[in-house]
Amino acid sequence: MSTSLTAAPSAVRAPHRYGLALAVVVAGQTMILVDEMIVNIALPGMSTDLSLGPVALSWVINAYLLTYGGLLLLGGRAGDILGRRKVFLTGVALFSLACLARGLATEPWMLITARAVQGVGAALTAPCVLALIVSMFAEGPLRRRAIAVYTAVGGLGAALGLLLAGTVTSASSWRWVLMLNVPVGLLVLLAAPFVVRETPPHPGRFDVAGALSSALGVAALVWALSAVGSEGWRDATVQLLVAAGLALIAVFVFVERRARQPIVVPRLFADRDRVCAYLAVLLVQGSQIGQLFFLTQFLQQGLGYSPMQAALAFLPVTATLLALAGVVVKLQPRIGARPLVVLGAVMLIGSNLLLSRLDLDTRYPTDVLPALLLLGAGIALGTIPATVLGTSGVNDDETGSASSVITATTTLGASLALAVLVTVMTAASTRAATTPPVGLPAEAVPGYAFLHGMSAAFVAGAVFAVATLLVALFIRRRPVARR
Known part of the structure; x- marks a missing residue:
């Protein structure tokens, strides 16, 4: 058996307006990277206006990390089965709506819920960004250049997020900072149907057992790791979460080896x-x-x-x-x-x-x-x-x-x-x-x-x-x- 899988025969070697298509797709990734920076800048303002204690403030971060980290593998598989552009746009729409909702939040539970929904949107968007790039560009120079742009935007997004957050926070409320991505999301939703080709859906079914075990296992590990900074490795809750996460990941591996259509091949x-x-x-x-x-x-x-x-x-x-x-x-x-x-x-x-x-x-x-x-x-x-x-x-x-x-x-x-x-x-x-x-x-x-x-x-x-x-x-x- 060959150790290298067959390259996609349907990959487009010279897509029309590929530069614009790449820009639109990468903009979805940029939204996620920028947002990770601006949330940290806005935390003090959130804490003051919504009377968030340390525990509630930590859940502003953890609610996003749990849904994002837990559903990433499912998001990638959903793109394969349903069509990557469709799943990508669904993720961008959810992410943008959650950005708007958290900026308008008047209660802590509203803010935390919006962050959890935002994590779902990011989990659908992020894997489809790279998958769309790989689908649009055949293996060779064009794909390598596209992935270079994708990687470079990571550093650019982090720097841009810090600059925007610093500027807007100095000039206005934290609420405006949290809604910076809304217009970007709208532009992506309007432009993508015209410049980004849909990938053909591949008939199949979702591996429910694999999706649940991977989502819960990754979520447990992310939750444990996010708590280590404040609680330490010796904390009983952290140890329990790590043990549960590792056990669920082991179950996930066992399920995937026997599934007809696994969530991870x-x-x-x-x-x-x-x-x-x-x-x-x-x-x-x-x-x-x-x-x-x-x-x-x-x-x-x-x-x-x-x-x-x-x-x-x-x-x-x-x-x-x-x-x-x-x-x-x-x-x-x-x-x-x-x-x-x-x-x-x-x-x-x-x-x-x-x-x-x-x-x-x-x-x-x-x-x-x-x-x-x-x-x-x-x-x-x-x-x-x-x-x-x-x-x-x-x-x-x-x-x-x-x-x-x-x-x-x-x-x-x-x-x-x-x-x-x-x-x-x-x-x-x-x-x-x-x-x-x-x-x-x-x-x-x-x-x-x-x-x-x-x-x-x-x-x-x-x-x-x-x-x-x-x-x-x-x-x-x-x-x-x-x-």
Whole structure:
């Protein structure tokens, strides 16, 4: 049996107005990425106006994560069976309506419910974005360029979200911030039917047992990981959720191996390179998410940056990512994915280690900027080739499943990595606070502990990058492509 699946024969090799179609599809992904940033900026305003306590405020985040993470695999399979454009537009519509509803919410339950619905919309949209790209562009240069754009928009969306949130929050209410995506969603809904071709539906039935076990298992793990930062790994609820999540995932694997039409096609994991690509996408999250999470706090709390200044400080990451995307696209067919992912992992190791040396005397041009340039380059080299590899050689009726695996590993990788990094930081900060240097003033101890914990978290991020490098070494070498 061949380890590579047959490429989709119906893929369009030169779609009419493919640039506009790509822009519309990627706009759906941008909505999700921008929203993840603006919600964090709006949390203080929500807490004040709706009298949200710590528990309710945490559910503003968790309600979205549970439905989003739990339904990703189902969203990808729904696109395969029902038609990817149809499911994509359904997701965008739900996401946009939920954005409007949460901005108009007058009670905590209304806000939390809207966030849960928003997660459902995102779970239908995200896997169909990548699946539509793979369906529109046949394997080759066009698809690699499209995936490069898809990946670059990730960095651009994060930066844009910070800038928009900082600007709108300074000028108006948090409610307007939460409704920023509504007009974008309307534009996507109006334009997509005219420029994005529908993929042919593939008759089949939904794997109910697989959908339930995967949704509940992933939701339990995401819930546990989101609670680790505040409760710690020793909390009984966290341990129970982790055990339940792992047990349900085991049930999911058992069901999928016996299902006639599984929600995730087992053949996707028969190819060693594709499995390595999935692992690389998962692990690389740990080497980058800590830099975005902790460095944002350090710039504002440690160096006194405003939210707008902190957002601008991250623009070099986006610029580097955009600049290298085209280079990666040209190099991959010539030298293969392995050397690119290895080089990206090395850059992410260097970026984390540079940031682990930050202190209150840090200067942005000499201490922070070089690390951010390495971060942008590492994301481009580590993510684009792995995404291309993970979606190559897939049958047309399995594109949504393959895309949902990529999206799910990205989401789970980010949640798992952030939980691990927060735990590392908390432990290191606690040790530093209990044993500060002799003569350090009491008012300086919290800052010293934060720096010590942040440094430990960046070292842990470098460990994730090392793991990415090791996984990349198992990707098979590819012969140099001929013209």
